[in-house]
Amino acid sequence: MRWLTSPATETQVTHGQRLWLYVLSVVIMILLVVPTLIVIPMSFSDSQYLEFPPETWSTRWYQNYFGSAEWMLATRTSLKVAFLTMLVATPIGVLAAYGLHASQVAFVRIAFVLLITPMMVPIVLIAVGAFYAYVKLQILYTVTGLVLAHTVLALPLVVIVTGAALKGYDMSQEQAARSLGAPRWRAFLTVTLPQIKFAVVTSALLSFLTSFDEVIVAMFISGGDNPTLTRNMFNALRDQIDPTIASISTIMVLVTTGAMVLAQVFGQQRK
Amino acid sequence: MWQAAGPATGKEKDRVLSTANTQALPISVSHVTKTYGAVHALDDVSLEIESGEFLTLLGPSGSGKTTLLMVLAGFTRPDHGSLKFGDREVIRTPPHLRDVGMTFQSYALFPHMSVAGNVGYPLRLRNVPKAEIAERVAGALETVQLGGFGERRIDQLSGGQRQRVAVARAIVFEPRILLMDEPLSALDKKLRDQMQIELRSLHEKLGMTTVYVTHDQREALTMSDRIAVVNHGRIMQLATPRDLYEKPANRFVADFIGDSTFLPVTRRGQQIVFEDQPLNHAAPAPEAPSLLLMARPERIHLLTGTPQERMNTFEAVAQQVIYQGDSYLLNAQLHNGEIMSLRGAVRQGTVDGLPSEGDRIRLGLAPEDTVIIDGRES
């Protein structure tokens, strides 16, 4: 118990005096993580009622999910849309962030605010607006429409993450490359881009997840031949607690965790 | 485009850098003006830099010296003016086609490339064959005394080594002009002194026209053929280090370079007088509305016996003596209240024999050291 009386700060507050803070924090951290993770064992329950711990284990809800043409179609749509969103949002977002960073025009701030509005405007409004626009453009219930809308939602993240990386990057390196004979585009590709690649990869992952997790816009503009997974999940949730969703949730948690680990590994390599 | 500017893609056999294959270019700056809003960063600057010259732009921060260097490199686009490298007008040429070597204050080495990757970068851009790149990179690293460092990562290098890599990268493609932006400001004093000598001898070896930016007057005096003192976007004076120190054009230059005591003087007929005392001065006084006597502390004598003929003498009261190791500083108050500082070398016993506070003393200034300058700030 020596630890309790040892100082926790340079002002000699002891760990014992801070014990309440440690206990409280650990409880909060458990509450943050456990509700999401507890779905994983529950998804292997044999019962309709998702008990914990499950009395009998089974994979019937996974069979249910993988055996359902409807869920499979939705999963395929979601993956396709998320992947395409990543491919569209990342390059145009990175270019926009670079353009705004490098140019010293007065309306750069206005352009920046415009690019992050998708984050500020209530998402329901974006959904309703896109629904209306897509009826006019005749791209309702299409992959193209979904990708465009999700790209708009992902752009603020790409611009902010990449913009922050550019702020921490010494632009005189690009000047050095140019003084050594590289045209601007080549200086960007060979000198700047390799150094902000971590931010670019993070942006890409965020774009993917933004699209993959998105519910409300998908509720309005996905459907027909192209329903998204989240749209179907949401509709199922409103009706009753379908244990199949526990198995889908488990898969989604694993995908997310995988992406996070990937980002971490990549971040470690950078150092 | 760059082939036109130099022998960068030449096929010379011996690729170790030497004076032989570098031909310097003169630089001609005329009427370059750059304004940011109401601020004149550069105010109608004209400057001729000779071929092979080592010219330093010296000035306080915000004076416009870096802006001028950025104009030479092509990163700052002036409002108007002309810039010629040799006969070629380059004011509208983008940076990557100017073929000037440049080192940056932060070095701007690429952390994702090795030392050899950095130094070879300009050659790869110019599509130099691989084998030749290796050879020339090795040669350039040899030139900056970093032979064998090619495989190192940038973050494994010390500050001084980074500085050398930056120089190697800037000279490897044999530009005929080299620009250096405060290259030594991040180094500690000892290393800085050593690098000053090294850069200077490198310049003598390679012979390219070099424009060097610094705010350190001693560095400028040590290294340069000529110094341009810059302030408020204008060139205050362009002269050799010696002329700059001995014959500053105005009070700003005199104040910025070296220490001095300034005494207000007036013109009375043919004579220059200080407090009714006519002064003997070797060089003629400038025509200016206000005049100052500039007295460098190390040129002032502490008189004991009869002064030499024609030496100007000043009655004063000694104040404190400041011991500085190799020299001492004696402050003395003249009868008009001005403080005059005198610097002397410390030899065995000198400090003990100095006057103590309150003693009446006489200070002497030879006519050659009695410099009358324009009293205006610019």
Place this chain on the structure above:
Amino acid sequence: MQAADTPQRSYETPVPSGMNAAGLRRDARLERLKLFGLSSPALLLVLVILVIPVGWLFYVSFIGANGQFSLENYERMITRKSYARIFVTTFQVSLLTTGLCILIGYPLAYFLSQLPSRLASLCLITVLLPFWTSLLVRTYAWLVLLQKRGLVNDWGISLGLWEEPIKMVHNMTGTLIGMVHIMLPFLILPLYSTMKSINRDYMNAAANLGASPRRAFWNVFFPLSTPGLFAGSLMVFILCLGFFVTPAVLGGGRVIMVSMQIVSNIELFVNWGAASALGVVLLVLTMAILWIASRFLRLDQIAGGGH
């Protein structure tokens, strides 16, 4: 104009003043255009997919049932009690969620900021994992946990804390639990980074000057952490105002927020005017709050703080 200008200028500074001036101006314009052009695809997309349609909703909100200009969509909001209740609920939920997030999030952020950096980044995973996990999955998890035969009720009864299953879902309680869980990372992350940047010397200086640890915390640390607290709370509040999924699932129709009413106006009643008017009010409220906040904080800091 031109003719009158030229001689005057050349009078002020002799001949070479205009040297290359026109060409340099053209180069500068071209470069600006090129650099700015890089952001044009992104800007165009936001314009077409977001700005123009939302602008159209703005217009529709002023069109009455008869197709003429009318304020009836806005009048309805004032005259009908049910609409007033929706706005009250929305603010209630948003304020309560923000308040609870501050109460829970501040101690945790403080705890994290005091840890040695390796341990801190390990603990931060507990904040980042839910942050990255699908909102729908987390809402679903709470639905499962809080339902009548759910885990929380099971454990509560078996531990003897309560006897009958308590209704914790499909009401305000469930909504708040879910919302707080989802919003916490948005508060903690900016708060944590602000706290990290507070120099420990400040606390040492306060102690040296005679402040007890408690006084030093309230007089020095807390005021310095307020920018992060403010940014995080603002983010949480703004997100709550427009929230849909969690209240829709966990509220079970008993907690109706503005965005839910917008959706049902369109899905059930196909009333674009009413939906648009609600949307416009929601947007104006959000923007007004952001505008007021931006007078104290920089917008990109708020946005950047969350990620």
